Structure formats: structure tokens, C-alpha cells
Amino acid sequence: MGVSYSRGATAPSDDRARGRSHARGNRQAVADRGALAAPRPTLPERRSYGVVDERFERYVTELFAAEDPILSQIRARHTAENLPAINVSPEEGKLLHLLLRTIEAKRVLEIGSLGGYSGVWLARALPAGGELTTIEKDPKHARIAREAFDMARLHGRVRLIEGSALDVLPTLPPGFDAVFIDADKEPLPKYFDWGMKLLRRGGLLLCDNAFFHGAAVDPNDRSANALGVQAFNELAARDPRLVATIIPVRDGLVVGLKTKDSA
Template identity: 45%
Template structure:
């Protein structure tokens, strides 16, 4: 089966390229034990986020959707000593699990977790903008609105990454009534139509199945 092959290749790549990381492994393990859904980025995807943040020189990062803090840790580790990451989480239980995971990773002083629906907390971030990198990985029906807020809180050169944009190929279905698919399609349409962005999308396979992400940079 292709899915098994994808997972086997992921494990092979992780073994070769990603050293054992007790803090990240504990974050994944504790998130599962606390009943959080298994929808965090994979280790290879987390390392990709980390590298993009480093390559872009991000000092201020905004993450929309914390879950258990797994991707948060990857991103926060890419920050320089004076960097800061703000992450938004709607579920108080998820936020508490993330807080413990982030503290164990030694990043409590770097990461600010804001609890509440992102569409309520995003308007409060104007004084902290612009952000150098935005990672969108929350509820997919609201992706078009998260896209709009990402632009408002950005500057020329800001990197905006949107996760889960392929959805096992369901994004092709223009007649879908699935809110996640509808939201994702509208998000992609807005990214493609936005003159301030230069963007691409990459399909991914691996331990997390078949999906993909968008990568965009805000133009001058």
C-alpha cells in the first residue's frame, strides 16, 4: 500500500536526518495521552518549518493553531535570542498541554500562548505586528479569514505558510460541502488572487498521509 511506503520512507528520513529529540518526543507522547487529535505536523514537516524560519531570519512568528505545541517548539527553536513567538489556541485544554510541552522544552519565555477563538485574538495583535513569519494551521473553514489577518499583520518579506491544503485530494472537488474543503478552496483562491503575494503549493506524502502546504512571501 502507498500509505505504508510513505510512512516507511518518513521513518527512514527521520532516522537519517533528525537526531533523537526527547522534548519533541515527549510533546507528541503527552499530547496523545491527553487525548489531543493526532493532527500535528510530522517530524520532517516540523524540521521544514524550523528551517524556513531560520532561512527567512524570522524574529517575530505568529502561529494560528497551537494544539499541543509540537510545531510551536520547532518554530520557536529557530528564533534568535531576542525573538518571540505568539501562538493562538481556541481550546483551553489544548493550550494547557501545549504550555507544559513548551516549558519542558525550555521555551516558556519565548512563546506567548493566547487562548480563545483566533478570529477574536487576531485583532488584538496589531501592536505586535508586523510578524516575519505566519504559520496557519487551525480550523480549515476559517482559513480565508486567517489569510486576510495574516496579510494585515505582515510586512514586505513576511513568509506565510498554510498547512493541510490538499486534504487527500479532496481540494479538487468544487462541489464539496465539507466545510474544511470549502474553506481550503476559498483560501487557495484568495492566495492566488492576492497581488501582494508570490506563492506556490507543495503536495506532501508521509506519515501524515497525503496533503500539502502553501508557501507565500509578501511582496513590496
């Protein structure tokens, strides 16, 4: 049911010593300035499968991707409703937002709404008249996502379709500027095919959990979900219509640019 919201030469030892002293001085200066700064925002609890040192992740989040009150409330709502803690992190959300703004996206498709947290990051990147179409099969998740979009005042900018993605995707018109996939892993190869069909040339194909908690690089993991992730990554790497890579943020984000419509 559709719901709309219308690595060097080595320096002499004395130079190195001076460098260390200078660095210590800089760090102290930063610390001194920090004592006058406003308190840091409360950050999401970190999950253990990230590939980047947690200190760097927190640095990025605090400096570049601090949540506003609405996003914090949405995340708190997820916790209160016992949603699985699998939504994108703030730094991932900011990256997705930036990517959409870079290509001036207007029509965006999200496969897997969960509770709407990622959708808010995506929809906020769109200009007036832009629309996020997001698909969610779980009725509870869909309800919470609708509430999140209402809370973020995204009326008229988000269309939430409740149903199985493989049933909904054939009904959508092509021409999306970006497709973001963050859903069940076993059917990922099918989502890849549909994403490429619905994506315009010059559009972005995006997929979360590219490492899938390490399963993507574990040859002994033959579970259906691991195989789905591995197959999606292979497709993204080898499809001649797509220029793609994995950005090692949190659990890995596939980013691909569709450069042509046919092989």
C-alpha cells in the first residue's frame, strides 16, 4: 500500500623531536580550546563490526555528522520500539546525503526503509519537488518509518510503499537518480538487477553491508545471506555498465556510477 508524504626521507632525530613537541603543543591547544566548547552530542552505541578504528568513526561523526534533535529522536524511537540495531550510522547517513547532493538527485529509491532513519538522511538531500520512494515489507517497520518522516516534516517528499520489494520493483517507472539498497541479503543479486534497470545513466547504485560482518571475505561462509552479499559485490565489480568500489565505512558501502545503459 503506497503512502505519500506530498607513505619519504627520514628526518634527523632532532627534527623528529621538534615535530613531536610541536604535535604535543597542538594537541594541548586543541584540548584547551575544547574545554570552552559546548558539550559533545550523545552518539549512537557503536556496533562491533566496523572496519575503521572506533576513534576515527567518532571523530567523523562528532565533526561532520552530528545528529540534530530530530534524528536523535528517531533513533531513540527505534530503541523504544525494539527495532534491530541495523540502521545506517550517522557518518553513513551523512555520506549518503552528500552523494545525493553531489549528483543533484531528485528521484531516489530506497529498498528497505526499516524505521526511516536512513530515509530522513536521503530525503533531506533532495530539492523542492524531489521525492524519495522507499519500500518496506514489515508493517511495524513501515509504521515507525512513517512516524519518522512525519517527525522530520518530510510531507510531500517521501512515498513509502509497504510490500515485498520484489513485488513492488516491477511496478516502478525507471529513471531514478540513485538507488540505495539496505534490505535482506539473500536476494541482493535480484535487487542489483532491478536497481540497474530502474537507474538512469549517470545515477548512483548504493548498497550497505558490503562486508556483511566479515562474511564477504570468508570463503567458509556459505550461508544464503553471505552468498547474496558476495554475489552482489561481484556483480557491481564486473558489470560493464557500472564503475564501482566499496567505501570502508562501518560495514562497507558499495558505491557505483552507472555509465551506460547497455553492456
